[in-house]
Amino acid sequence: MAELLLLVGIGVLFLCLILTLVALLLLSGLFETIEVKTGKPPLGEVVIAYKFCRGPYKECGPVFTEVCGLTPQGQKTVGIYYDDPEVVESHKLRYVVGAILSEDGSEIDELVQHKLVQCGYKVAKLPSVTYAVNTTFPYRSALSILIAVWRVYPRMHNYVKEHKLCAHPYMEVYDGGSIYFMAPLARQNEFYVPEVQEEEERADEGDDEDDDSSVDDSVSASRETSYSRSVMDGDMPISDSESEAEEEGETTCTVPEIECPSEELLKGELTPRELLEDKDRDQSTPDTCEPPVFQDSGFSSELTPTPQMSPLKAEEGGKASDGNDSGSSFEEISMENIPKTIS
Numbered sequence: 001m002a003e004l005l006l007l008v009g010i011g012v013l014f015l016c017l018i019l020t021l022v023a024l025l026l027l028s029g030l031f032e033t034i035e036v037k038t039g040k041p042p043l044g045e046v047v048i049a050y051k052f053c054r055g056p057y058k059e060c061g062p063v064f065t066e067v068c069g070l071t072p073q074g075q076k077t078v079g080i081y082y083d084d085p086e087v088v089e090s091h092k093l094r095y096v097v098g099a100i101l102s103e104d105g106s107e108i109d110e111l112v113q114h115k116l117v118q119c120g121y122k123v124a125k126l127p128s129v130t131y132a133v134n135t136t137f138p139y140r141s142a143l144s145i146l147i148a149v150w151r152v153y154p155r156m157h158n159y160v161k162e163h164k165l166c167a168h169p170y171m172e173v174y175d176g177g178s179i180y181f182m183a184p185l186a187r188q189n190e191f192y193v194p195e196v197q198e199e200e201e202r203a204d205e206g207d208d209e210d211d212d213s214s215v216d217d218s219v220s221a222s223r224e225t226s227y228s229r230s231v232m233d234g235d236m237p238i239s240d241s242e243s244e245a246e247e248e249g250e251t252t253c254t255v256p257e258i259e260c261p262s263e264e265l266l267k268g269e270l271t272p273r274e275l276l277e278d279k280d281r282d283q284s285t286p287d288t289c290e291p292p293v294f295q296d297s298g299f300s301s302e303l304t305p306t307p308q309m310s311p312l313k314a315e316e317g318g319k320a321s322d323g324n325d326s327g328s329s330f331e332e333i334s335m336e337n338i339p340k341t342i343s
Helices: 002-028 057-070 110-118 142-162 194-233 240-249 262-267 272-284 311-320
Strands: 037-039 046-054 077-081 094-103 122-126 132-138 170-175 178-184
Touching: 002 142, 046 057, 046 077, 046 110, 057 077, 057 094, 057 110, 094 110, 094 194, 110 122, 132 142, 142 178
Parallel strands: none
Antiparallel strands: 037 132, 046 094, 046 122, 077 094, 077 170, 132 178, 170 178
16 A cells, blocks of 8 residues: 555656656746837847857856946846857857846946956947847746747748848847847947957958968969960070970071172172173072072163173173173163154
């Protein structure tokens, strides 16, 4: 009989425990209706004392506990989360936890502010915004925080994605029996504390340095291109091996040396006509591989015998000039050979 009563007692206790847990979950907001909307958030312009932290968001609990221990009971606390845990690694997540010292110009408790500053907290001002994605969740127990994070953030993310909004950063404000979730739609940069802004500036400077290095690469590439072009154009010297390779691969054009024909002229092997033709040919020969093309001008370049020429030269000149050929521009025209017309 005693054993039966013991088993009944254990069953009743277990049932009470289950009912207590269910009641606690219901009280903490497990089935609470969540309404995400866009409008003026329940938070105006505030002055906060905050501590900047880095790491998993689940480790922010001890910092909240520290803030609550340094401030009077009922003091509003705030948490601001800057990074998306689905994108950024957990140990790189940035957030701040702090207490609200003043709201909408209310007087600041100097003692509370001094105590927080001595404990390593910093003071910053957050602006008031007209539009923000926000919702409210009941804060009745510590379990309410876990349920709120589990239920609220997916709803807010879906709302922002469906309406194609740009809302950041995400904030939590603990005020007595309520937790306010909000993500401003304007003046978002003013919600970033100086520590986060400095990191953003350093990241931007690093991106600028990467851009400069890419520009340097393009400059070096352009220099290599200009160097290759200068070599191709002949501006840069070419080594002997390269010149020998070019001589083997290509046929070069060489201009034959012209020997002085003075000795041949004295020996009678060349006539003055041939000498003049050789000189004209040398002057008109281009320095190219193509043979020169001579066009007939219609005039003969033979010379007529003159008294100053030797008999041999005069004889050769006379033989060269026949009646069928016209004289050059330097010949003397005899009037006897011209027929006279009778008027």
